[in-house]
Amino acid sequence: MIRKFLLLLSMIVSGEIANAQTNYAASDIPKNLMIRSNAVIRTHNETVEVKSYTQVIYHVKKAITVFNNNGDVHAAIDIYYTRNREARINLKGVIYNEFGMPVSKFSDKNLTDESAISDGSLYEDSRVKRFKPAIASYPYTIEYEYEQTFNQSLLLPYWKPIETTGVSVQSARFELKTFPGFSYRLKELNYAGKAISDSTKDFKSTVWTMHDAPSYRSELYSPHPETFLTSVRITPDKFSYQGVDGSFANWKEFGTWVNEKLLKGRTELPPETIASIKELVSQLPDEKSKAKKIYEYMQQKSRYISVQIGIGGFQPAKAFEVDKLSYGDCKALVNYTQALLNVAGIKSYYCIVQAGSFKRNAPADFATMQFGNHIILCLPFERDTTWLECTSKDIPFGFLSDFTDDRTVIACTESGGKIMHTPYYSPLKNKQIRKANFRIDSLGNADVTMETSFSGTQYENHDALLRLTQTEMIKKFREFYEINNIESAKISFTQNKSANPTAVETAEFTAYNYGVINGGRLYIPLNEVNSSRTINELRNRTFPVYINRGYTDVDELTFKLPGDYKIESLPENKVIKQPFGEFSVTIKKDEKSVTYTRSLILKEGNYPAEAYQQLVDFYQEIKEADNSKLVLIKR
Structure with a gap:
């Protein structure tokens, strides 16, 4: 009787979808797809149909089985739209229990409609x-x-059947259908199969499929997922985007299109601003000093705020408007800075970059509008190419942080698009150098003076201290260090804003009970200012070891000993050398003091998967050395 009731419920709830469904019982999922999986995509069919340059239809049908609350995020449906992506969604769906029986259904009326404005965006x-x-x-x-229906053909949906960790794929299919004469370029990454194409007089179709692909797990120090996950990207040779037609087949043509359609005519400035800039640089001797002065003027006058409206998602606001309003997004501030530099006759390039701490290059062989999430400025001086980050009020002239360093970008030059490379900061340039003196008394309290300098991509390590009151600065300082009971602190933070900038943090404070008295001995921690972390062991690692960015840390800590104690024991000196890094500890002593010098160099690069265990051991040995103590006994 119960079975008959459930069957009837199934027929009532599921309607047409249930009639066409495959069996969604969780027990039918192949065992290998359940290993390390929070969810399994049972089927995911996507069709992109380009009917014309101004009409693209995107159809999605997807079923996903979720095993636990970590998989819930993959069952959520988020459908983004703008006026280039029509709001008519026509959604219908069914939810099934673990036996594959429908328990509820949903449709358009169950969708919430929300603004997708990001943080820091005006509109x-x-x-x-x-x-x-x-x-x-x-x-x-x-x-x-x-x-969904799109009224543009510049940005076409792309295929990425596995998007993240913990999700396997039972079946996925991606079809591109285009009208006759629509030409495009493809970029297949890590696709083991072969696309199947078919043509009729009405359309051309190409299909990619994936079956029984297991999930992958998160592994520390892995390459970017784009290097190993399957994807297919599509970019048209000709297109229309919000009334703007265009075409490009390579980066050179892309840069020309950007110059002509997005940037041209947007650098006009008010006469009074032109006069001010001319006066500002009139006494300066060369282009670089003039550019620096203009850049600092821009930083003081304007601030960053995002504006993404229609084609404004790609096109900068006019320089005249930024000058009037004193704000803009990355595009607008770069365009504004260009306009100011033009007044002084200084050439510059509008550059598209994939920003973020993880370095990602422009694909040399695949020009696409879908590359890049940020704009920076390049000044091609004859012997000294200079790069500018225009969204920060604090970053020095000519310095790029780890947000845009060491990667290829697309520069929109007067002769079209050009691939260029941003500055590389080596491990020996990315330095954190610290010197400290600890005067220890007989109770284990320490009076400490400490100075730390930061340079290269470590320049901004402690810039959270900028513009804080002394009280706020002390609170933030306590968060940076593991030292307990910091009192009577005086902190300062200064910056030398050269092209190779340094920041200097100086501190004076008392650390009560820094040393611990136990059994007549005084135990002094030798490193509570820069203690390393450990990383978890991992059996059967899959991916190579990738260290994204190298650095150098050197800490020289001198401990002045209390007169009524003498040294009972000291840790031994230590040296570790591996292909990916070097670590050393050197300890020197005399009757009144001990100097502990710690050096760590991490080297960026790709290393075999087998090197991960060496990296685990490397950090474990460093952690043990960092936990070492100086032991004193009464004289």
Whole structure:
């Protein structure tokens, strides 16, 4: 009787979708797809149909089984749209229990419609329609389909069947259908199969598929997922985007299109600003000193705020408007800085970059509008190419931080797009150098003076101290260090804003009970200012070891000993050398003091997967050395 009731419920709830479904019982999922998986994509069919340059239809049908609460995020539906992506979604879906029986259904009316304005944005026309299933028991399956219409052909959806860790794929299919005469370029990454193409008089179709792909796990020090996950990207040779037509087949043509369609005519400035800039640089001897003065003027006058409206997501606001309002996003501030430099006759390039701590290059062989998330400025001086980050009020002239360092970018030059490379900061340039004196008394209290300098990509390590009151600065300082009971502190933080800048933090404070008295001995920690972490062991590592950026840390700590104690024991000197890094500890002593010098150099690069265990051991040995103590006894 119960089985008959459940069958009837299934027929009532699921409707048409249930009639066409495959079996979504969780027990039917292949065992290898469940290993390390929070969810399994049962089926994911996507179709991109380019009907014309101004009409693209995107159809999605997806079913995903979720095993635990870590997989819930993959069952949520987020459908983003703007006026270039119509809001008509036409969503329908069903939720199934672990036996594959439907328990509820949903449609457009269950979607919430929210603004998708990001933090730091003044205005965007992005919105998102959302649905999050409320399920109390696992596993469950959600199946849904929807359709969107785009009135542009510049940005086409791309295929990425596995997007993140802990999700496997049972079946995925991606189809591109185009009208006759629509030409495009493809970029297949890590696709083991072979696309199948077909043509009729009405359209051309190309299909990519994936079956029974296991999930992958997160592994520390892995390369960027783009280097090993499957994806297919599509970019048109000709397109239309919000009334702007264009075409490009390579980066050179891309740069020309950007110059002509997005940048041209947007550098006009008010006459009074032109006069001010001319007066500002009139007495300076060369282009570089003039550029520096203009850059600092821009930093003082303007601030960063994002504006993403229509084609404004790609096109900068006019320099005249930024000058009037004193704010803009990265595009607008770069364009404004260009306009100011033009007044002084200084050439510069608008550059598109994939920003972020993780270094990512422009694909040399695949020009696409989908590359890049940030704009920086290049000044091609004859013997000294200089780069500018225009969204920061504090960053020095000619310095790029770890947000945009050491990667290829697309520079929009007067002759078209050009691939250029931003500055590389070596491990020996990315330095944190510290000297400290600890005067220890007989109770273990320490009066400390400490100076730390930061340079290269470590320049901004402690810039959170900028513009804080002394009270706020002391609070933040305590967060930076593991030293307990810091009192009577005086902190200062200064910056030398050269092209190779340094920041200097100086501190004076008392650390009560820095040393611990136990059994007639005084135990003094030798390193509580820069203690290393350990990393977890990992069996059967899959990916190579990738160290994204190298650095150098040197700490020289001198301990003045209390007169009524003498040294009982000291740790031994230590040297560790590996292909990816070097570590050393040197300890020198005399009757009144001990000097502890610690050096760590980490080297960026790619290393075999087998090197991960060496890296684990490397950090473990460093941690043990960092935990070492100086032991004193009464004289």
